[in-house]
Amino acid sequence: MLTRADLAKYPFLSEASEYVRKLGLSIEELSAPEFSPVLDRAERRLEEALSKGRVSGDITNENAEILSFPVSNLILSLVGSSWGRDSTTSPLACQTSFITRFT
Secondary structure (H helix, E strand, O other): OOOOOHHHHOOOOOHHHHHHHHOOOOOOOHHHHHHHHHHHHHHHHHHHHHHHHHOOOOOOOHHHHHHHHHHHHHHHHHOOOOOHOOOOOOOOHHHHHHHHHHH
């Protein structure tokens, strides 16, 4: 059985998805103040991926780390980017596309 620390380190695993599913959170609930660490981490996760091509492994809040992965994927899907789902797309190409689209 994986620990919460394992899920935080590997939030893309199906076990992490199941953990999030069992929490039963809605998108609306994520706007509550207690979930601001999750939203902050999702934002940092995207910034790191765009600027460095990878996400840091510095985990300070396991729950925020686990929840920020699907939240960052949700953000990507809302802006219409396939970069996070397509590992063949380079971070530089995504950053260029993002800048072009939103500036």
